[in-house]
Amino acid sequence: MVIWPHYRHPESGSATIRSTIDSYNERYQREQVNVMKKNVAIIGAGFSGAVIAHQLAKAGHQVEVFESRSHIAGNCYSERDAETNVMVHVYGPHIFHTDNERVWKFVNEFAEFKPFVNRVKAITNDRVFTLPINLLTINQFFNKTFRPAEAQAFLAEQGDKTIENPVTFEDQALRFVGRDLYEAFFKTYTVKQWGLQPSELPASILKRLPVRFNYDDNYFSHKYQGMPKDGYTAIVEKILNVPGITVHLNTPFKPEQKSAYDHVFYSGPIDAWFGHRDGRLPYRTLDFEVHRDQGDYQGNAVINYCDNAKPYTRITEHKHFSPWEQHEGTVCYFEYSRQCEEGDTPYYPIRLARDKVQLEKYVRLAQDEPNVTFIGRLGTYRYLDMDVTIDEALKVADKFLACATENSQMPAFVIDPLA
Numbered sequence: 001m002v003i004w005p006h007y008r009h010p011e012s013g014s015a016t017i018r019s020t021i022d023s024y025n026e027r028y029q030r031e032q033v034n035v036m037k038k039n040v041a042i043i044g045a046g047f048s049g050a051v052i053a054h055q056l057a058k059a060g061h062q063v064e065v066f067e068s069r070s071h072i073a074g075n076c077y078s079e080r081d082a083e084t085n086v087m088v089h090v091y092g093p094h095i096f097h098t099d100n101e102r103v104w105k106f107v108n109e110f111a112e113f114k115p116f117v118n119r120v121k122a123i124t125n126d127r128v129f130t131l132p133i134n135l136l137t138i139n140q141f142f143n144k145t146f147r148p149a150e151a152q153a154f155l156a157e158q159g160d161k162t163i164e165n166p167v168t169f170e171d172q173a174l175r176f177v178g179r180d181l182y183e184a185f186f187k188t189y190t191v192k193q194w195g196l197q198p199s200e201l202p203a204s205i206l207k208r209l210p211v212r213f214n215y216d217d218n219y220f221s222h223k224y225q226g227m228p229k230d231g232y233t234a235i236v237e238k239i240l241n242v243p244g245i246t247v248h249l250n251t252p253f254k255p256e257q258k259s260a261y262d263h264v265f266y267s268g269p270i271d272a273w274f275g276h277r278d279g280r281l282p283y284r285t286l287d288f289e290v291h292r293d294q295g296d297y298q299g300n301a302v303i304n305y306c307d308n309a310k311p312y313t314r315i316t317e318h319k320h321f322s323p324w325e326q327h328e329g330t331v332c333y334f335e336y337s338r339q340c341e342e343g344d345t346p347y348y349p350i351r352l353a354r355d356k357v358q359l360e361k362y363v364r365l366a367q368d369e370p371n372v373t374f375i376g377r378l379g380t381y382r383y384l385d386m387d388v389t390i391d392e393a394l395k396v397a398d399k400f401l402a403c404a405t406e407n408s409q410m411p412a413f414v415i416d417p418l419a
């Protein structure tokens with residue numbers, strides 16, 4: 001298919017030339033709409049679905065978004081607490097951080113981001129430390145006054161050098177921070193969080209956290225970090241507010257309905273699309289015990305509880321995510337992790353080697369499913385941060401627009417879930 005080049009009016013020119021160009025432009029627009037306009041269904045109104053809907057609608061496609069929950073924004077959903085007016089991250093803490101220029105530019109079109117640096121504290125053995133492990137953590141924990149190079153040499157001594165190629169979470173920890181720090185900060189927290197021993201989990205989970213030999217206690221190492229001034233729901237609402245997008249809340253979508261659309265983007269759990277025919281892929285879910293109080297409950301947004309003295313993994317005090325606001329009252333979430341059962345909200349895909357075998361079966365089924373693309377954390381069964389989710393959604397939309405132009409088949413996955 002040939003796409004007509006877009007012509008602009010020249011600054012000067014005769015009336016005849018202008019009218020020729022006008023009719024050329026009209027023809028171009030007609031051709032473009034006739035050839036390219038597609039009816040698309042997007043399942044899920046989280047970041048993945050909303051970003052794809054936005055990009056496609058802006059390009060002239062007709063998009064219907066089906067959301068089974070009563071709200072948009074998926075697990076990023078935030079709302080003001082009715083009693084205290086504090087902005088609450090209803091599905092747990094979400095801090096926006098990225099190195100990706102395209103993503104940062106994209107989100108800033110829809111929200112004012114306020115500066116926010118996540119500085120996590122950790123309680124273990126009745127003492128408070130800073131995370132991620134940094135020079136202050138090391139000095140306080142070992143009761144030392146090391147300078148950076150000394151701390152680095154000390155930790156190298158602590159590390160198990162016989163582990164050359166760490167595969168598991170435990171290997172990674174023992175190799176790079178040694179047994180004492182591993183047992184104090186990671187071992188028990190990880191069992192509480194994942195319900196598995198760190199020796200069963202992949203090293204990639206621990207690789208999310210840096211170890212620093214300076215006093216930088218920023219939990220993230222990305223160039224951009226911030227909090228949307230009016231919460232995440234407001235961003236997603238703006239992303240979806242484009243002519244050509246219709247959003248249906250409280251509306252589950254059944255695979256049989258797909259024949260009414262040219263293409264479907266599905267951000268629900270991949271195994272659910274296939275009726276769990278090869279069994280349920282395992283997830284962790286979270287429960288939040290809500291505690292309301294007056295004043296300042298814990299003095300920080302997030303405090304992790306790394307040992308068994310408490311059954312919860314962390315406490316989030318939501319008002320500290322909006323330090324530019326003033327509130328008398330406060331809302332805290334005590335966070336508990338457990339296995340996700342039928343009817344629970346899936347949060348973290350577990351992705352053990354044995355889950356991968358099951359995932360492979362679903363990936364093969366998906367590849368045989370025409371006109372459906374599986375997207376996002378649940379559709380591709382991966383542990384994704386918000387920025388990666390948005391980046392991938394932008395790439396999925398780019399691919400769809402390119403396929404529509406070339407009249408080629410949109411694949412089931414744009415990012416390989418098995419990679």
Ligand code: UDP
Pocket residue numbers: 122131185186187189190193205206208209304306
């Ligand atoms: N982790 C830990 N202790 C902590 C914080 C994290 O053992 O105090 C481990 C835990 O296994 C967790 C992983 O590191 O799942 C990644 O931590 P992150 O803070 O990125 O988890 P998230 O905020 O995504 O739940």
